[in-house]
Amino acid sequence: MSRIAAIAVHTFKESVREKVLYNLVVFAFLMIGAGLILGTVSVGINEIAFVNLGLSAISVFGLLIAVFIGISLVWKEMERRTLYNVLSKPVARAEFIIGKFFGLVLTLAVNTAIMTAGFYLVLWYEKGRLAAPDLAPLEAIYFILLQLTLVVGVALLFSTTSSPALSAVFTLSLYVIGNLLDDLRVLGEQAGSGGLRGLLRLLSVVLPDFGAFSDIAPAAHGELVPGGRIFTHSLYAVLYATVLVSATILIFERKDLR
Amino acid sequence: MPAVEISELTKDYRLGFWSKRRKPALDHLSLTVESGEVFGLLGPNGAGKTTLLKLLLRLIFPTAGSASILGRPVTDARAHARIGYLPENPYFYDHLSATEFLNYAGWLCGLNAAARRRRAGDLLERVGLAESAGVPLRRFSKGMVQRVGIAQALMNDPDVIFLDEPMSGLDPLGRRQVRDLILDLRLQGKTVFFSTHILPDAETLCDRVAILNRGRLQGLGSLQELLGASVESIELVLDDPSPHALEPLKSFATASVRTGNQVRLELAASNDVDAVLATALSAGARIVSLNPVKVSLEDYFLAHVQDPAGNESPRPGRK
Numbered sequence: 001m002s003r004i005a006a007i008a009v010h011t012f013k014e015s016v017r018e019k020v021l022y023n024l025v026v027f028a029f030l031m032i033g034a035g036l037i038l039g040t041v042s043v044g045i046n047e048i049a050f051v052n053l054g055l056s057a058i059s060v061f062g063l064l065i066a067v068f069i070g071i072s073l074v075w076k077e078m079e080r081r082t083l084y085n086v087l088s089k090p091v092a093r094a095e096f097i098i099g100k101f102f103g104l105v106l107t108l109a110v111n112t113a114i115m116t117a118g119f120y121l122v123l124w125y126e127k128g129r130l131a132a133p134d135l136a137p138l139e140a141i142y143f144i145l146l147q148l149t150l151v152v153g154v155a156l157l158f159s160t161t162s163s164p165a166l167s168a169v170f171t172l173s174l175y176v177i178g179n180l181l182d183d184l185r186v187l188g189e190q191a192g193s194g195g196l197r198g199l200l201r202l203l204s205v206v207l208p209d210f211g212a213f214s215d216i217a218p219a220a221h222g223e224l225v226p227g228g229r230i231f232t233h234s235l236y237a238v239l240y241a242t243v244l245v246s247a248t249i250l251i252f253e254r255k256d257l258r
Numbered sequence: 259m260p261a262v263e264i265s266e267l268t269k270d271y272r273l274g275f276w277s278k279r280r281k282p283a284l285d286h287l288s289l290t291v292e293s294g295e296v297f298g299l300l301g302p303n304g305a306g307k308t309t310l311l312k313l314l315l316r317l318i319f320p321t322a323g324s325a326s327i328l329g330r331p332v333t334d335a336r337a338h339a340r341i342g343y344l345p346e347n348p349y350f351y352d353h354l355s356a357t358e359f360l361n362y363a364g365w366l367c368g369l370n371a372a373a374r375r376r377r378a379g380d381l382l383e384r385v386g387l388a389e390s391a392g393v394p395l396r397r398f399s400k401g402m403v404q405r406v407g408i409a410q411a412l413m414n415d416p417d418v419i420f421l422d423e424p425m426s427g428l429d430p431l432g433r434r435q436v437r438d439l440i441l442d443l444r445l446q447g448k449t450v451f452f453s454t455h456i457l458p459d460a461e462t463l464c465d466r467v468a469i470l471n472r473g474r475l476q477g478l479g480s481l482q483e484l485l486g487a488s489v490e491s492i493e494l495v496l497d498d499p500s501p502h503a504l505e506p507l508k509s510f511a512t513a514s515v516r517t518g519n520q521v522r523l524e525l526a527a528s529n530d531v532d533a534v535l536a537t538a539l540s541a542g543a544r545i546v547s548l549n550p551v552k553v554s555l556e557d558y559f560l561a562h563v564q565d566p567a568g569n570e571s572p573r574p575g576r577k
Contacts, residue, residue: 006365010351017353080349085410088315088343088420089366092335256318258271 003091004099011103015069016110028115031057032122048221050126051137054119055216059144062112063175066148069107070155071167073100078257087257094249097156101245104152109145116141139230140219146237147213151175153244154208160252177203178210208240259329261418261449262291262314267323269309269473283309285473286323291451291466293417296444298460299453300555301470302563307453308346310470311422314451315343327418339367342411346422346453348403352396356387356406359395360413367414374413381409386435401432408439419443421452425459437463457555467555469562476562485558489550492525494534496543503543510534520546 032054074097077083086096119137124130154174158167177184181204188200213233215225267287270280284306291297299307312318314325316332330337350359357378364374382388385405390398398406404424411419421440425433433456440463443450454460460467461481469477469484477484491512496503498519508514510533513524525534531548538545 002368003366006362010362013358014351014353081345082349082351084312084315084317084343084345085348085350085363085407086366087317088338088341088345088411089363089414090335090337090339090368091366254319257312258318 003089003095004102007086007091007096007099008103008106011073011100012106012110015104015107018069025061025111025114028057028061029118031061032115032119047123047126050123051219052216054122055137055140055144055219058112058115058119058141059147059216061115062108062144062148063151065111066104066108066151067155067168067171067175070104070152071159071164071171073104073156074159074252075162075164075167081257083257093253097160097245097249097252101152101156101241101248104156105149108148108152112141112145112148133224136219136221136224139225140215142230143213143215143225143233146233147210149237149241150178150208150210150213150244153241153248157244157248157251160248160255174207175210178208179214181207181209181211208244209236212236259293260290261293261295262289262297262325262327262451264289264310264314264325265323267310267313267325268321269306269313269318270321282473284313284320287470287473287475288323289468289475289478291449293449294444294447295465296440296450296463297452298464298467299451299470300455300457300460300467300559301453301476302455304472305470305563306473307470308422309473311343311420311451311453314420339414340417342414342416342419344404344407344411344419344421344424346426348407350395350403350406350410352394355392355394356382356398356409357391359406360410363410364413369414377413377415378409381412382406385409385439400427401429404428404432405435408436416448418449418451421450423454424452425454425456433459457559461555469559471563477558481555485553485555489527490553491527491551492529492531492534493547493549493551494523494525494538495546495548496521496523496538497546499541499543503538503541506537506541507534507543510537524551 034053074083077086083096087093116138119141120130120134123134123137127134151171155167155171158170162170184200184204184207188197188204191197191200218225265288267284268282269284270282273279273281287306287310299310301307309318313320314327314332316338325332327337328340351362354362360378360381361374364377369377379388379391382391385408387402387405387409390402395403395406404427408421408424411421424436424440428436437459440450440452444463450463452463464481466478466480467484468475494507494511499521504514504521507523510525510529511523512526515522515524527550535545535548
């Protein structure tokens with residue numbers, strides 16, 4: 001446990017010292033600030049527009065951070081051979097992968113918290129006060145974080161097997177497909193061939209359902225998420241992330257570090 | 259209990275992603291390293307030295323055979339609690355300072371915060387980096403990186419230390435420091451297993467050596483066992499001898515070379531040394547030195563890693 005914590009803290013430290021992270025956070029703040037301007041010009045729907053844009057900024061920049069730091073997590077350690085040093089210590093390969101995963105999730109959590117603080121600061125400035133319905137965006141942000149946790153799992157999996165460029169392509173592709181699973185299901189039902197129908201149905205079940213975590217529009221209208229949905233989505237994210245990390249470990253356990 | 263036991267260890271690499279052809283990087287290697295000895299792994303580039311170290315450090319997996327460290331299989335992470343490792347041409351985390359890096363290494367070894375702090379301070383002092391403790395590693399010279407690499411390998415006070423080409427790329431001062439450190443570790447009763455192609459280092463430091471070529475063991479033992487104690491020839495050096503003084507010695511000499519004011523005569527080992535000396539002195543020659551010439555590790559090494567045509571054996575596969 002101590003070794004996993006060591007790797008997680010080190011990964012967090014490494015991530016927060018990446019310049020790209022600060023650039024992305026600054027851009028996210030600019031986007032949130034732009035929401036304020038947009039809200040001003042859209043008379044009557046200023047709060048909805050601001051919440052929409054603010055949450056989208058948190059989601060998009062969180063995704064970019066998850067992908068671009070996640071894809072190089074293991075690859076960089078292998079390429080620069082810093083991994084030799086880690087694995088020569090009494091560290092199991094599984095501990096290394098789990099530590100890396102939690103390190104990046106921690107980075108994303110801290111970044112999301114900072115962006116959330118910025119978001120609420122601007123919202124408070126815009127409204128003059130915060131009330132109970134303003135908690136709805138917080139739930140949407142929690143879902144974004146769950147979604148990003150899955151993205152980290154996917155990026156980590158690809159990071160152990162391919163170069164960062166390929167990993168980025170694969171991860172982003174899977175993210176897009178994972179947001180279109182509902183369409184995939186409909187397409188499956190309409191497919192003529194039985195084989196294709198089965199394949200599309202299988203894909204819609206097996207692939208990560210990133211779309212399920214999209215809750216920005218209801219949050220912008222102040223609609224709170226039912227408690228049951230928070231629980232099922234959390235469970236889904238935890239189970240799916242466990243599967244992704246386990247698959248990464250299975251591959252990494254057998255990998256020759258040449 | 260032996261520090262390292264290797265039995266029939268074999269590693270093949272596939273020649274390409276799609277190819278089924280394989281080439282052995284290590285071929286049924288068996289050897290034992292006893293506790294407390296300094297063991298040198300010698301061989302030309304591509305001999306399989308780094309492959310062997312990677313197998314022992316479970317960075318790669320064997321095609322066949324087995325290896326254990328201090329009685330535990332190398333695949334057992336617990337075996338690694340008592341070892342230290344310095345990779346060849348090490349590269350460490352740019353964003354960390356030397357202290358942060360050693361703290362991380364110690365944490366991975368299971369040391370608590372106080373022990374990490376104390377040990378990191380001691381080791382940085384020992385490798386001469388105490389004044390650079392807070393400097394980011396990206397500002398370190400190659401020699402400094404090598405020294406911090408040695409410090410991290412010693413964080414857990416290991417019983418067995420693996421060093422992959424520890425003198426590689428170091429200036430004479432750096433090499434001297436690493437040599438002294440290895441000797442110091444031997445005095446502490448540690449086992450040091452290091453690979454090198456710098457033969458004088460091996461001659462100076464090693465209790466025993468193994469010579470690898472093309473993944474196969476070409477020789478194993480102490481230098482005395484490998485090179486033998488017998489004298490190959492005798493070298494007599496004279497100070498500016500006259501032709502008259504040299505003439506009676508020619509019957510003993512198999513070769514003669516003049517360098518500046520000195521003449522070096524190579525004499526067959528079967529000669530009676532007393533008779534040679536008496537002849538030289540009676541002819542009026544001034545003797546600078548008289549030395550027995552034994553087979554050097556370099557001679558032995560070259561004889562075992564070159565093919566009959568005198569070419570270095572080709573590299574069998576990736577290191």
